Amino acid sequence: MKNFLSVHDVIDLKKLVDLALKYKANPYTDQTLGRNKRIGCLFLNPSMRTRLSTQIAAQNLGMEAIVFNVGSEGWSLEFEEGVVMNGTSVEHVKDAAPVLGKYFDILAIRTFPGLKNREEDYSEQYITEFVKYAAIPVVSLESATLHPLQSLTDIITIEEHLSIEPVVISHPKIVLTWAPHIKALPQCVANSFAQWVTALDKTNFVITHPPGYELDKKYTTGATIELNQHQALCDADFVYVKNWSSYTSYGKILSSDADWMLTNEKMNSTNNAKVMHCLPVRRNVELSDEILDSPNSIVTEQAANRVWAAQAVLSTILNG
């Protein structure tokens, strides 16, 4: 694996999931693999789980991790080609990335979308230019449209749960449900989850959201779109809760309908589903206390799995 930007970079998904679970059982089994290797973790935006789990994953492999908050600790970056840089950007990615490529063995980058210009965000210019100019493997710590480390974690968590269920669930029903939020959030987690789940065999994958929240079709092909949330939740084995802003009316909040928040009552029609969320979650806005504090919630376990997902990705990259 050269880069890790989306599911398309993964050669063997099952093998990657198994490797993550191997690390969960034995975190330090490859502690010499990363010796004298160095990962640079660049944050153009805030992060908690991704930041910490990536550092931990690197350390578990014996790598040095160096964290750099690009805007506050360094210089704001320019991404446009050919521009006369007489504005607020101090340095071009064409000059910064090659140097970072000399300093590190792997570069990991978090960069959020602006949510103003869909074409620009969906071009993934920022991370693409880092890939182009750094000339070393690049790992997405969430980019403008995708969050692959989160999605790999999600798949690991689902697979892990299926393996411990007392009854074999051969075709799990996985529901991604939109949830209300007070801010306009990226579509990254939803896009990425759809992209990874549709890459799995033998799932019944349903996406439910209010009208106007249709995701980019390139990620949802293979999924059932069901605008009736109640209908969607019926017999679900896993319910993934997430807000996103509109893709069609780009970056807009079209609904803040509190009826879309998941409740215990709505859970009744599920197959005692496990509830997932990538965190951070706004309690009683996106997801109710009663769900988050119930045994159905596996959000902590899911977030804890971030370490093993990151470790499997870094290890696979280090192994070429």
Place this chain on the structure above:
Amino acid sequence: MKNFLSVHDVIDLKKLVDLALKYKANPYTDQTLGRNKRIGCLFLNPSMRTRLSTQIAAQNLGMEAIVFNVGSEGWSLEFEEGVVMNGTSVEHVKDAAPVLGKYFDILAIRTFPGLKNREEDYSEQYITEFVKYAAIPVVSLESATLHPLQSLTDIITIEEHLSIEPVVISHPKIVLTWAPHIKALPQCVANSFAQWVTALDKTNFVITHPPGYELDKKYTTGATIELNQHQALCDADFVYVKNWSSYTSYGKILSSDADWMLTNEKMNSTNNAKVMHCLPVRRNVELSDEILDSPNSIVTEQAANRVWAAQAVLSTILNG
């Protein structure tokens, strides 16, 4: 020792002090104890000595230390139960802390009081919720009302000095004197120093301050309160200088009387006392140049001892 939040978590204070002094003599004697262990240092507020000394202490024990500036690098946290999170807080401690508990072996947290609402600050809600939800040992890097790593350092520094004095001082007189400041500061260091000194045997502990600066009695039981600073300083062996805002008129500055600043002249009545301060100190406001630059000042040595205090605490926690 499970957590380190106050003197009440310490099972054997003498043993803890001795361990710190052992580390001061041999910093790397337990360098394998922390192997494959990880401490997460969370800062909700600024810090220099605490931040650096805790990292160094962890490294001396062979632990990995990961620092996280909660507000600027991650998300602002919510601590109220049951709240509808439609405001500025992005994540609830109930969701963040359990994940941090999975990532780390020890969690260390700095969080200052708001100084607006005494009941709220003195409930120690923030650090208490971290303890409740993280499910791993928590170390206070200064909380709303206490600063135990500072106080342990202070005790170490006093014990160390007593041991090298040419004449045995069997009942040292230790004076905590209020000092002026231009900002409203927490009572943490003063509360905590009082709590730890009163836990010692054979001391004569006097607190002096202007009227209205009485500390919470639960910390000062066993101390003599003497409002006349001159009287208090008489024959002192150690003078601990510190500003705090009012506890009774909560968070208020009642006095900025420059006469309360310690001077060489005032020192004349002491037993050639050692002068202590936790730093940072505002020179010529809290404490005069003439004192800080005199041989009586042991503030640098005291701050340097922060490493050994932190190392003794982490080591004791690691050893169960």
Place this chain on the structure above:
Amino acid sequence: MKNFLSVHDVIDLKKLVDLALKYKANPYTDQTLGRNKRIGCLFLNPSMRTRLSTQIAAQNLGMEAIVFNVGSEGWSLEFEEGVVMNGTSVEHVKDAAPVLGKYFDILAIRTFPGLKNREEDYSEQYITEFVKYAAIPVVSLESATLHPLQSLTDIITIEEHLSIEPVVISHPKIVLTWAPHIKALPQCVANSFAQWVTALDKTNFVITHPPGYELDKKYTTGATIELNQHQALCDADFVYVKNWSSYTSYGKILSSDADWMLTNEKMNSTNNAKVMHCLPVRRNVELSDEILDSPNSIVTEQAANRVWAAQAVLSTILNG
């Protein structure tokens, strides 16, 4: 070598350059030298290359590097003697530096000039007081007037290139040319480059700039000042491009004449010169895309050499 603040701290420049190139060939050859040693990297101002390369250099030597962003993570510092600290500064360097001197084996500091008061900036008060009060070796990560780690890197890069040229260049012509910029920048890189190049044997060193941009003579003695850029560039082997604000009309921007920007056409009169810049660079303001994207540009390689310069300096200090 005790401190590393300017070329005057270097006992044997050739040996230092050779050591850096040795590390470039074998980064981990001295990986035990820094065992149980610790460097504190203090940033009073932003940094990318310096920050990252110093951490990497330390790690390559087996040292622990701890980074501290003074203003945002800790307390703003006071540098004036005898001041009554009732303003915005929370801590005096006289109290902070001795503690840092106890925590670390080497202290590295970045601090920019204010560009308001020349005498103040050129007194180098900040870094000088750290040297005075920390009582351990201090490494400049760029100070008010100089940037020695950058200059050592520049010398290394020049020497390296001379060694691989097919034709021996016995007296290379090195040209430092002023370039336009929209902001008032320090003179540090230019001062320092002049100081280091004039310390070399057998070079023809020319500085060119618009009138009013004369650097402090103490750095340029031995250099030829040529106000005609075209004339200066003639037969150049290396062209170092850099903006600086006026030293004589201190901190002022006297010219933003775009004609001073280096172009391919201007390069025609050079000896197919290598183009250098310390980065960050504002493209098409300081330096054109056509130059930066041409094979003549060695800016990435130059920035990559920052690691080896830092490693040679730290290693020399560790070796006493």
